[in-house]
Amino acid sequence: MAATDLERLFRPRSVALIGASSDPAKIGGRPLHFLAKHGFKGDIWPVNPRAEEIGGVPCFRDIESLPGAPDVAMVLVGPTQAEASIRALAARGTGAAMVLAGGFAESGGDGIARQESLVRAAGDMRLLGPNTIGLLNMTDGITLSASGALDVENRFTGGVAVVSQSGGILGSLMSRASTQGIGLSQLIATGNEADIDVADAVAYLAQDNGTRVIALYLETIRKPALFRQAAAAVAEVGKKLVIYKVGRSEAGARSAASHTGALAGEDRVFDAFFRQIGAIRADRYTDLIDIPAALAAAPGLAGNRIAIVTHTGGAAGLVADICGGADFETPAPGAETTRRLAAILQDDGFAPDRNPVDLTLAGLDPEVTYQAIMALAESDEYDAIIPVVGSSSVGRPHLVVDPVIRAMKTVTKPLIVYTSPSAPGIVTRLNAAGVPTFDTPEACATALSALRHVSPPHSGASGASSGADTPDIPAPFHDRTGSLNEVEAKHLFAAFGIDIVHEIVVSTPEEAEAAATEMGAPVVIKILAADLLHKTEVGGVRLNVQPEDAEQACVEIAAAALTAGVTAQEGFLIQELITDAAEVIVGFRRDPVLGPALLLGAGGTLAEIYEDFDICLLPATSTDISELLKRLKITTALKGYRGYPPADIDALVDAVIGFSRMCMALGDRLEDAEINPLFVRPDGQGVAAADGIVVFGS
Numbered sequence: 001m002a003a004t005d006l007e008r009l010f011r012p013r014s015v016a017l018i019g020a021s022s023d024p025a026k027i028g029g030r031p032l033h034f035l036a037k038h039g040f041k042g043d044i045w046p047v048n049p050r051a052e053e054i055g056g057v058p059c060f061r062d063i064e065s066l067p068g069a070p071d072v073a074m075v076l077v078g079p080t081q082a083e084a085s086i087r088a089l090a091a092r093g094t095g096a097a098m099v100l101a102g103g104f105a106e107s108g109g110d111g112i113a114r115q116e117s118l119v120r121a122a123g124d125m126r127l128l129g130p131n132t133i134g135l136l137n138m139t140d141g142i143t144l145s146a147s148g149a150l151d152v153e154n155r156f157t158g159g160v161a162v163v164s165q166s167g168g169i170l171g172s173l174m175s176r177a178s179t180q181g182i183g184l185s186q187l188i189a190t191g192n193e194a195d196i197d198v199a200d201a202v203a204y205l206a207q208d209n210g211t212r213v214i215a216l217y218l219e220t221i222r223k224p225a226l227f228r229q230a231a232a233a234v235a236e237v238g239k240k241l242v243i244y245k246v247g248r249s250e251a252g253a254r255s256a257a258s259h260t261g262a263l264a265g266e267d268r269v270f271d272a273f274f275r276q277i278g279a280i281r282a283d284r285y286t287d288l289i290d291i292p293a294a295l296a297a298a299p300g301l302a303g304n305r306i307a308i309v310t311h312t313g314g315a316a317g318l319v320a321d322i323c324g325g326a327d328f329e330t331p332a333p334g335a336e337t338t339r340r341l342a343a344i345l346q347d348d349g350f351a352p353d354r355n356p357v358d359l360t361l362a363g364l365d366p367e368v369t370y371q372a373i374m375a376l377a378e379s380d381e382y383d384a385i386i387p388v389v390g391s392s393s394v395g396r397p398h399l400v401v402d403p404v405i406r407a408m409k410t411v412t413k414p415l416i417v418y419t420s421p422s423a424p425g426i427v428t429r430l431n432a433a434g435v436p437t438f439d440t441p442e443a444c445a446t447a448l449s450a451l452r453h454v455s456p457p458h459s460g461a462s463g464a465s466s467g468a469d470t471p472d473i474p475a476p477f478h479d480r481t482g483s484l485n486e487v488e489a490k491h492l493f494a495a496f497g498i499d500i501v502h503e504i505v506v507s508t509p510e511e512a513e514a515a516a517t518e519m520g521a522p523v524v525i526k527i528l529a530a531d532l533l534h535k536t537e538v539g540g541v542r543l544n545v546q547p548e549d550a551e552q553a554c555v556e557i558a559a560a561a562l563t564a565g566v567t568a569q570e571g572f573l574i575q576e577l578i579t580d581a582a583e584v585i586v587g588f589r590r591d592p593v594l595g596p597a598l599l600l601g602a603g604g605t606l607a608e609i610y611e612d613f614d615i616c617l618l619p620a621t622s623t624d625i626s627e628l629l630k631r632l633k634i635t636t637a638l639k640g641y642r643g644y645p646p647a648d649i650d651a652l653v654d655a656v657i658g659f660s661r662m663c664m665a666l667g668d669r670l671e672d673a674e675i676n677p678l679f680v681r682p683d684g685q686g687v688a689a690a691d692g693i694v695v696f697g698s
Contacts, residue, residue, distance in 0.1 A: 005126060006196070006204040008095030010137055010186060012071035013042040015144065016094070018063065018085045019076035020046035022054045027100070027146045028076045031134075032057065034143040034151055045070060062088070069093035074134070074144060079103035079114060082130065087121040096196075097122065099130035100146055105192050106131050119194050132191030133167035136174070138184045139210035150174055150187065156432050158183015159212035159296035160289075163201045165190050165219045173217070173289060180437075181428035182293045185210040199223045203230035206237055213292040218245040224273075224594050231277035240295045241279040242450070244288040245270055269591040272615040276624065280450055287446055294436040294447035298414040301451035303383040304328045307376040308356035311364065311400070312390030315420035316356035319386060322441035326449050330355045331381060340375040344368055356388070364396060370403035377411040384414040384448060391421040401426055405433045414451050418444050471496060473665055481698045485530040485570055489692035493675065496658040496665075501679070501688045503575040509554035515574040516547035524575040524690075525553045527561050527568055533693050538564040544577060578688065582638055582647050583677035585613065586656055588663045588670065596670075598660055600625070602634040603677040619664055625656050638680060647680040651687045671695045 015035065021028030028048075032055055035044055044057055045066050051059040060066055063073075063085065073089045075082050079101045089097050104115035115130060128135070134145035138157050143150060149171025155178060162177075164170040167189040177184055186208060188201050198216060203226075205211045214234060221227050234241050247267050274281045282288045306328050310316035320330050332355050333341060341352035345368055347361045357376065362368040369387070376385050393400040408415055417437040419426050430437035438444050474495045476488075484492065490500040504515040505528065516523045527540040535541045539560030542553045558568040585603035590596055598620055601613025612633045616624045629635050629649070640646035655678060663670055672695035679688045 006096070006200060008071035009098075009126060009128065009196075010135065010142075010188075010204065010208075011140060012095070012142065012144075014045065014068065014070045014072075015040070015042065016045045016047060016063070016066060016070035016073040016089070017076060018047045018073055018089070019081075020048050020051075020054055020059065021076075022051060024055075029054075030146040030148070030151075031074050031076065031144065034145060037151075038143050039141045040143075042071075043067075063092055064088065066092065069095070071095040072144060073097040074146070075099045075101070076146065077101070079111070079130070083114070083117050083121050086118055086125075086127070090121065090123045090125040094125055096126040096128060098128035098132055098134055098144065099191075100132060100134065102131040104130040105194070115192060115194050122195065127195035128188075129191040130194060131167075132189045133170060135186070135188040136184075137186055139186065139208075147171060152178045154178050154428075156181055156183040157210075158185065159210065160184050160215055160292040161186040161205045161208065161211040161213070162215045162217075163188050163190065163198055163205070164217035165193070165198060166217060167191065169217045173215070176286075176289050177293075179424065179428065180289065180293070181431035182289060183296070183432070185212075193222055197222050197226075199226040199230045202227070202241065203233055206230065206233040206239060211239065213240045213242060213296045215288050215292040216241065216243045217288060218243055219247075221273075221593055228277055231279060235278045240292070241277070242282055242288065242291045242295070243274055243279050244282040244285060245274075266591060266593070268615050269589075269594050269597050269617070272597065273594050273617050275627075276617055276620075280453075283446075286443065290438060290443045290447055291450045293431060294414075294416065294451055297431075297434045297436050298416065298447075298451055299412060301383055301414050301448060304452065305331055305382050306384045306386055306448065307333075307379075307382040308386045308388060309369065309372050309376065310356050310358055310388035310390065311360050311362075311369075311392060312388060312420060313356070313358050313360065315390055315418065316358065316388050318420075319388060319418050319441040319444055320356060323386075323445045323448065326445040328445070328448060333357070333376070333379070334381050337375055337379040337381060341372060344371045344375065364392060364399035366399050366403040369400060370406055373403065373407040373411070373415070377407065377413055377415070382413070384416060384451075385411070386416050386418055386444060389417060389419040389421070389423060389426055393426070394421050394423050397423065397426045397429070401429055404430060404435055408433065408435050414448065416444050416447055471661070471665070481696050483530045483533065484692075484694040484696075485528050486526065486573060486692055487528060488530075489673075489694040490689055492662065492694055493659065493689050493692055496662040498655045498658045498675070498678075499686055499688050501576050501578060501690045503573055505571055505573055506554075507571045509551045509558070509572070512550035512554045512572060512574060513547055516545065516550040519547070519574065519576055522546055522577050523550065524573075524577050525550060525557060526573040526575065526691075527557050527566070528570040528573050529561070529566050529568070530570065532561065532564075532566045533695075535561075538566065540566070550574065575690070578679045578681075578690065581679035581681045581688070582634065584634065584652065584680055585674065585676040586659050586678050587676070588618075588659070588673040590671065596663055598625075598628075598656070598663070600628050600656060601632060618660055620660055622653055622657055625653050625660075629653070645682040648683045648686055649680070651685075652678070652680050655687045655689075666696075669696050671697050 019028050023029045024033040046054045046059045049061045069092050073094050075085050104111045133147040136150045170189040205214050308316050338353045345362050419439050427437045522544045525542045545553045554572050583603040587599040596618040614628050614631045638647040674693040675689045
């Protein structure tokens with residue numbers, strides 16, 4: 001659905017209230033009260049067969065009696081009565097209906113069937129909910145809700161829109177924004193998302209003139225492809241998307257046979273998804289208001305140099321320390337800036353060549369504060385300014401607030417205020433004036449980081465795509481099901497341009513010595529068994545075996561594997577021993593929500609312990625993979641470290657692209673795939689897959 005399909009929902013000219021009540025204390029009575037209270041200028045059509053009028057507004061017996069097709073209908077009746085109302089509203093040509101009642105899919109059982117019937121009854125009419133507290137258009141003063149949680153007295157209109165899958169959280173965020181003086185544009189609770197979901201809301205808000213930043217409270221994503229499109233629309237118009245998603249503490253969505261499945265917990269996949277669509281993930285719940293407040297009010301941050309202006313040394317040191325931990329610097333002023341500061345406050349005890357700039361000796365002189373902020377803001381030495389409000393300001397807040405607001409009118413760099421004491425009045429006033437203000441140093445650092453690190457989505461924008469020019473699947477693998485053995489897996493990898501190690505398959509231990517001798521050096525010996533994915537766990541691998549010891553090594557490997565119930569009927573693998581290469585892991589998993597994903601990280605048998613890995617969603621570009629590599633610790637070693645030669649990173653990227661193409665080509669048939677280790681040799685010598693897993697669905 002196009003974003004314009006929701007215009008009648010967010011900006012209705014007529015609202016029907018199905019099941020309206022004359023008692024404003026009841027659910028059926030609140031919507032009319034809220035609409036009138038906040039100045040809704042359109043038509044309000046209450047529907048109640050037992051009332052002639054409600055609050056002076058004429059009432060209608062039924063939906064068929066309405067004077068026209070309403071833009072929005074609020075269905076205020078219970079779950080068993082809602083379907084009939086929805087069907088009648090759809091027949092009337094209503095633009096959108098919202099069902100506030102619960103008792104649908106969230107309750108399971110009959111509720112699921114009841115929700116499915118509701119969707120069928122709606123037909124082409126858009127449906128918000130069920131189980132929603134509605135929406136609030138702050139820009140135009142339209143409250144479409146029966147919940148007192150959205151009827152906050154001190155409202156501030158601004159550029160932050162809030163979308164939540166939880167009605168209670170929407171009310172919480174509304175309250176927090178009001179307390180902090182943060183201006184909001186639109187708020188919507190999507191509820192059960194029987195029709196309209198977060199992707200629809202985000203797509204609409206991307207085109208909303210009053211919205212600059214979208215804050216999203218997310219439990220899951222039901223339409224990943226549409227969500228990706230909506231996020232792209234947000235980025236295209238230069239807006240920002242900030243997401244708080246619950247679920248970080250979950251161990252993982254499911255277990256899997258490979259290392260990749262054990263490493264790639266569901267929440268890490270969401271991290272990757274948010275990065276690829278250019279969204280900012282809020283780590284803390286409070287960040288979901290703090291970060292959007294900064295993004296909506298402050299310009300982007302060009303660097304990491306901050307200047308701190310303070311009337312309290314301790315608080316300034318605290319914010320400098322916290323920001324330093326977030327990779328920000330507080331360099332001392334240069335000669336010209338020092339000269340300007342010295343001219344502002346001519347006192348023997350003032351140190352104008354230090355940062356933080358401590359104005360304690362000036363008292364609360366607003367002109368000194370203003371001039372100091374401007375001297376630092378106009379210097380090329382700093383990228384952002386943090387004025388600190390100390391305890392002495394609480395009794396006379398205007399002496400600090402006024403110069404900051406005055407400076408904000410002309411300063412073109414981020415100006416972030418930290419209030420050290422509990423001073424909600426100062427926080428509210430400054431935020432309401434467009435100055436991002438926070439009462440913790442951590443929030444200041446988080447806001448600055450968001451202003452610095454926001455970047456547009458890059459997936460698909462440049463570089464070779466993992467889905468482009470995909471080779472045909474080799475014939476032996478067309479109809480395969482279950483697990484491939486290691487040799488078969490590597491033959492499949494090779495078909496997609498991935499080099500493999502030199503190896504020979506032998507059927508019996510007696511053939512091993514000749515094969516090892518042919519290799520001409522110590523070798524690796526493995527049991528070959530499709531059903532044994534982790535051979536080292538049962539003693540199925542021997543390293544650095546001399547040719548004359550190869551036969552005995554095979555006998556011992558077979559015996560060890562047999563104790564785990566695995567026979568050596570598929571034979572043994574005699575493989576070259578590589579010692580001059582780094583080991584990485586490349587893996588695939590299919591996330592139950594977001595679909596195919598690629599994992600890349602430090603490999604080997606201890607991959608799960610070190611947890612040096614990251615994820616990107618497929619299809620991915622070479623840019624995605626290069627960005628992924630930048631986030632890995634092992635990349636430092638791959639570039640050459642303490643005498644070790646640089647590794648062939650270009651060949652590694654090419655191999656990962658080949659692996660990605662294979663995964664996309666196999667489609668839904670593929671359940672698991674992994675190369676571990678993939679040896680990355682010195683620069684110019686390429687890579688080699690030394691082990692592999694491929695599991696097909698049945």
